[in-house]
Amino acid sequence: MFSKACEYGIRAMLWINSNSNEEKPVRASLKEISSRTDMPEAFTGKILQTLKKSGLLTSSKGPQGGYVLSKEANEIRLIDIVLAIDGNDLFTKCAMGLPNCGEGTPCPLHDSFVSIRSDIHELLHSTTLDRTTEGLLKGETVIVR
Numbered sequence: 127m128f129s130k131a132c133e134y135g136i137r138a139m140l141w142i143n144s145n146s147n148e149e150k151p152v153r154a155s156l157k158e159i160s161s162r163t164d165m166p167e168a169f170t171g172k173i174l175q176t177l178k179k180s181g182l183l184t185s186s187k188g189p190q191g192g193y194v195l196s197k198e199a200n201e202i203r204l205i206d207i208v209l210a211i212d213g214n215d216l217f218t219k220c221a222m223g224l225p226n227c228g229e230g231t232p233c234p235l236h237d238s239f240v241s242i243r244s245d246i247h248e249l250l251h252s253t254t255l256d257r258t259t260e261g262l263l264k265g266e267t268v269i270v271r
Contacts, residue, residue: 127246132211135173137163137269139182139207143199143255144262153185153192164270173211180210199256208250217243 128136141163146152156174160167174193177183184196195202208216220227221239228236261267 127216128208129212131169131173131176132208134163134165134170135177135207135211136204137165138170138174139177139195139202139255140259140262140269142183142193142195143259146195146199151194153190153194155192159193162270176211177207180206182206182210195255199259200254202255203251204253204255204258205247205250207255217247 138159141159142154145154145162156167156171159165159174160170163170174183174185178185178193178196181196182202183193185191185193220233221235222233224233227233262269
């Protein structure tokens with residue numbers, strides 16, 4: 127459903143948030159993020175830069191440098207991460223990849239996919255990073271294999 131980059135972006139954001147301290151944000155290095163989430167370092171670096179450019183992360187260089195959320199986790203919705211990395215294609219393009227699919231010329235999956243797409247959009251729009259991280263902190267969910 128999501129691109130590999132988007133999957134990795136969500137995992138990275140969840141990991142950064144789950145390892146942050148409320149009193150003082152913990153800056154995580156690219157190396158630490160990629161190794162702890164089992165993601166390729168170079169690819170992760172590109173994804174983190176995309177998230178930084180979209181305003182979801184900030185970073186600093188140097189021995190105390192690294193990445194940190196640019197907003198409170200309860201202000202970052204999963205849809206923000208998806209749109210920053212994958213854009214709006216999941217919600218606008220044909221499920222079968224047909225260029226002319228639409229209301230007037232629907233593909234065989236069009237009508238079914240409209241409601242599925244709407245449900246996915248609502249889920250991502252209403253789910254915040256802090257809410258998603260709760261399961262990680264309780265040990266109920268995982269982000270690595």
